[in-house]
Amino acid sequence: MKHMKVFVTGAAGYIGGSVAARLVSAGHAVTGLTRDHDKAAKLAAMGITPVVGTLDDGALLSSIARDVDSVINAASSDHRAAVEAIIAGLSGSGKTLLHTSGTSVIADDAQGAHGAGIVFDESTPLVTPPQKADRRVIDQLVMSAAAQGIRSAVICNSMIYGVGHGVARDSAQIPLLAAMAREFGVVRVIGKGRNRWSNVHIDDVVDLYLRAMHTTSPGAFYFAENGEASLAEIGEAIALRLGMPSVVEWGIADAARMLGRSRAHFSLASNSRVRAVRARQELKWAPRHGSVQDWIRDEMPVRSKPTCT
Secondary structure: OOOOEEEEEOOOOHHHHHHHHHHHHOOOEEEEEEOOHHHHHHHHHOOOEEEEOOOOOHHHHHHHHHHOOEEEEOOOOOOHHHHHHHHHHHOOOOOEEEEEEEHHHHOOOOOOOOOOOOEEOOOOOOOOOHHHHHHHHHHHHHHHHHHHOOEEEEEEEOEEEOOOOOOOOOOOOHHHHHHHHHHHOOOEEEOOOOOEEEEEEHHHHHHHHHHHHHHOOOOEEEEEOOOEEEHHHHHHHHHHHHOOOOOEEEOHHHHHHHHOHHHHHHHHOOOEEEOOHHHHHHOOOOOOOOOHHHHHHHOOOOOOOOOOO
8 A cells, every 4th residue: 555645633632632543553654734733743743743723724825735636625614714724735637625514504494393304415405504504615725726726525424432542532422411411410412302313423423534535435425324223222321321210301592502503413413314325336335333322331431530611
């Protein structure tokens, strides 16, 4: 396998850090963007060449993109200027750009009341809520960069679980629910918790990124999932793992006041149901972890102190 120079934005984050760690272990030369000097030192200790900067440093992003073989944008799904700068640096090069998106682009506003959301695959016309329209535009911008001589692709992750392999160890949703449970002594789900999310283990996500980096077709869009569960089922598994009573219902208004509207409505109370057909067919991706409930009950780290603020 050819060793490459890869630039990873969000290299100190959960997804980017896990991908970067795997790239290093595979022998690739990885440069990682981080905003924090302390995290830069941690990246260096992992064998990643750190660059301290932000997604607003367009000239820096373009310059690094020109100097590497592949770029993996895992810092933000919503920063258009950064994507434009990376595309400018890669234009006409035939190099690879993988952009990280998330399946809240097709989330509904079920407020935990039902699990009847549409199940999308890559051939299904997407229905994007107005609050996520800008994210979808960025996804399309990345895919259209194929016309500029870039081997570009979007990886649209569903709910990710599992312990990360970089500086950041926790994903977004399940650790948040567990942290709130430790703080309040009970597992809360919004509404009835009947809404369903597709999910995927971080190790399988990393495998998908590496496969796409080597073999994606230009302009591709891939969902990442391997099963689904309702938030009530996830909550019950968390309760069992933490030795707590069964879940309790949480009103959407109260949840939004504490967590913010986006996290309450679209991260925890929506339906976000997808099938990763294209990755399995084109990239021969074969995820190995198939039950988020089993992982929660058997493997989820249990901390003694609350981390929710």
